[in-house]
Amino acid sequence: MRFTLRIWRQKNAQDPGRFETYEVDGISPNTSFLEMLDVLNERLIKEGKEPVAFDHDCREGICGSCGLFINGRAHGPLPNITTCRLYMRHFRDGETITIEPFRAKPFPVIRDLVVDRSALDRIIQAGGYISVNAGSAPDANAIPIPKPVADRAFDYATCIGCGACVAACKNASAMLFTAAKVAHLALLPQGQPERRQRVQKMVAQMDLEGFGHCSNTGACAVECPAKIPLTAIAQLQRDFIWAHFTPDPYAR
Amino acid sequence: MSSVQTLPRPSWLHTAVGRKVVMALTGLFLMSFLVVHLAGNLLLLRNDGGAAFNAYAEFMSTNPFIRVLEILLFAGFVLHIYQGLYFIWREKKSRPIGYARNAAHANTTLFARSMRISALVILLFLVVHLRHFFVEHRFLGSSLTMYDSCKLAFENPYYTLFYVASSVLLAFHLAHGFYSSFQTLGLVMNHRIERLVKVAGAAFAFLVPLGFAVIPLYFWIRTF
Amino acid sequence: MSFTENWGKSCGTTVGLPATPKGSRRPLQQVRELRERFWREVRVPGTGAEFNQNLEKALRVADFLELGELMIVDAYHREESCGCHLREEYQTPEGEALRRDEEYAYVAAWEWAGENEPPILHKEPLQFEFVKPTVRSYK
Numbered sequence: 001m002r003f004t005l006r007i008w009r010q011k012n013a014q015d016p017g018r019f020e021t022y023e024v025d026g027i028s029p030n031t032s033f034l035e036m037l038d039v040l041n042e043r044l045i046k047e048g049k050e051p052v053a054f055d056h057d058c059r060e061g062i063c064g065s066c067g068l069f070i071n072g073r074a075h076g077p078l079p080n081i082t083t084c085r086l087y088m089r090h091f092r093d094g095e096t097i098t099i100e101p102f103r104a105k106p107f108p109v110i111r112d113l114v115v116d117r118s119a120l121d122r123i124i125q126a127g128g129y130i131s132v133n134a135g136s137a138p139d140a141n142a143i144p145i146p147k148p149v150a151d152r153a154f155d156y157a158t159c160i161g162c163g164a165c166v167a168a169c170k171n172a173s174a175m176l177f178t179a180a181k182v183a184h185l186a187l188l189p190q191g192q193p194e195r196r197q198r199v200q201k202m203v204a205q206m207d208l209e210g211f212g213h214c215s216n217t218g219a220c221a222v223e224c225p226a227k228i229p230l231t232a233i234a235q236l237q238r239d240f241i242w243a244h245f246t247p248d249p250y251a252r
Numbered sequence: 253m254s255s256v257q258t259l260p261r262p263s264w265l266h267t268a269v270g271r272k273v274v275m276a277l278t279g280l281f282l283m284s285f286l287v288v289h290l291a292g293n294l295l296l297l298r299n300d301g302g303a304a305f306n307a308y309a310e311f312m313s314t315n316p317f318i319r320v321l322e323i324l325l326f327a328g329f330v331l332h333i334y335q336g337l338y339f340i341w342r343e344k345k346s347r348p349i350g351y352a353r354n355a356a357h358a359n360t361t362l363f364a365r366s367m368r369i370s371a372l373v374i375l376l377f378l379v380v381h382l383r384h385f386f387v388e389h390r391f392l393g394s395s396l397t398m399y400d401s402c403k404l405a406f407e408n409p410y411y412t413l414f415y416v417a418s419s420v421l422l423a424f425h426l427a428h429g430f431y432s433s434f435q436t437l438g439l440v441m442n443h444r445i446e447r448l449v450k451v452a453g454a455a456f457a458f459l460v461p462l463g464f465a466v467i468p469l470y471f472w473i474r475t476f
Numbered sequence: 477m478s479f480t481e482n483w484g485k486s487c488g489t490t491v492g493l494p495a496t497p498k499g500s501r502r503p504l505q506q507v508r509e510l511r512e513r514f515w516r517e518v519r520v521p522g523t524g525a526e527f528n529q530n531l532e533k534a535l536r537v538a539d540f541l542e543l544g545e546l547m548i549v550d551a552y553h554r555e556e557s558c559g560c561h562l563r564e565e566y567q568t569p570e571g572e573a574l575r576r577d578e579e580y581a582y583v584a585a586w587e588w589a590g591e592n593e594p595p596i597l598h599k600e601p602l603q604f605e606f607v608k609p610t611v612r613s614y615k
């Protein structure tokens with residue numbers, strides 16, 4: 001297969017950046033999108049040009065690092081998938097493919113298609129944890145949790161922190177990401193002690209980082225490779241409202 | 253392990269979530285107003301020469317309780333618009349460099365994407381509408397009855413067209429706004445409720461603007 | 477990238493399982509040449525002042541070459557067969573690995589002594605208190 005690639009090139013954070021066009025040919029339909037970029041880079045190196053920088057790690061959809069904005073969509077034309085699991089057969093032969101970095105104020109471009117997503121880490125650091133004394137692992141069945149609750153919590157826990165929700169959102173909101181963690185911990189007994197504070201801290205951090213507000217368009221859930229549902233956001237909203245409008249029963 | 257400390261609370265209204273809640277609450281309030289307003293308007297369709305409608309209009313403009321609600325209503329509109337403007341500003345701020353190619357149609361509904369345009373049209377409508385009926389009758393002391401005023405206006409096809417078009421965009425706005433309000437209040441807890449709210453939202457967004465559109469059309473058709 | 481190919485050849489054909497008989501120093505020589513060639517000929521696109529994924533990869537290759545050389549040094553040093561380390565001259569009549577625990581029951585920790593200097597051997601003896609090592613048998 002043959003493709004024309006329009007790729008965002010940017011030397012560093014200061015460089016204003018621009019699109020550059022490349023042609024690739026002889027690509028097998030079963031090549032993954034990242035492998036296709038590898039082929040291009042191999043050629044660029046041989047030609048003495050600068051290869052395109054892009055993030056990748058596991059290449060099997062679990063690490064969340066391969067964030068690319070392809071043809072106007074986070075992680076490309078398929079819903080609920082990571083870029084590394086996207087194959088060239090999902091494109092038309094001869095198609096022009098536009099590849100951009102994830103765009104958001106809190107995601108500054110480091111180089112080409114690589115952005116700094118540590119703002120998401122800081123949201124987790126602000127409250128996406130439970131405080132327990134380390135020691136020997138407690139017995140797995142010491143705290144009984146109903147199966148449906150455990151399942152739901154697990155669904156929320158599967159967020160891989162890829163940032164596609166932010167990239168796809170017209171407001172560049174990190175709501176789905178934040179809500180996934182809030183909802184995950186809100187459902188489990190271990191998450192209860194810090195529940196009120198957690199949602200407030202995480203929302204405050206989200207705002208501080210410069211993410212936008214959520215307007216419930218649902219673009220995030222369509223693109224999320226972990227299929228985090230919008231009900232996570234409803235849970236965050238509920239917890240947030242609750243934390244603000246009910247007195248803290250444990251306050252002094 | 254340090255105990256859980258309380259972070260200095262950011263002023264509630266200034267968090268992204270707080271603002272959303274204001275948007276949703278004012279939105280729901282305005283929706284409830286739409287229902288009341290429509291119920292009253294439907295009296296225009298009664299074939300009694302406007303007696304019922306005029307009585308209703310009289311009641312609405314004199315009853316002290318309604319007058320208080322009126323002020324609340326204005327406040328609701330102002331807050332709703334203010335938050336909307338803030339969100340537009342914030343959107344630009346959160347993504348200073350946009351995408352060269354954006355396929356938002358693939359992951360959002362037309363209604364969600366057109367919130368801003370529908371809002372603008374509704375605002376424009378509001379200005380025209382208030383000027384024509386509210387200001388004219390309340391402050392400028394029109395000599396016509398409310399019923400005659402309506403009749404006169406809607407016999408003009410352009411006026412009717414404007415009203416119908418505005419209703420369509422109102423439908424767009426409600427199609428996203430209804431569901432969005434419930435989601436923002438955290439009430440959409442599972443997929444069953446989500447479906448329910450979406451169906452109710454679709455019905456609401458279809459029926460209420462339809463009701464509003466029928467009235468001018470009725471007067472206009474009667475001119476033939 | 478062509479280094480990877482050369483490297484694979486050196487390893488697969490010469491130090492691969494089973495290791496060449498004692499005395500042949502060819503693989504070591506080859507790896508040293510490869511390393512030397514790597515540093516002479518390597519061309520890394522971009523600069524060190526910016527985010528550079530190619531520099532990162534080149535450094536990994538450099539690491540692997542160094543580690544590879546050390547593994548060969550260690551393989552020659554360890555005059556026995558043991559687990560995956562199989563020397564043809566140390567095998568039982570039946571072709572099983574012949575261990576020499578009396579001499580080699582230690583971990584060889586090699587200290588970097590500088591470019592082109594032989595690394596210094598530190599022996600970390602293996603002590604077994606409860607389970608004593610025995611010769612494995614598949615029979």
Ligand code: SF4
Nearest residue numbers: 159160162163165224
């Ligand atoms: S919520 Fe989904 S889209 Fe967002 S970071 Fe997590 S896995 Fe990625």
Ligand code: FES
Nearest residue numbers: 059063064066084
């Ligand atoms: S590279 Fe790990 S998720 Fe794509």
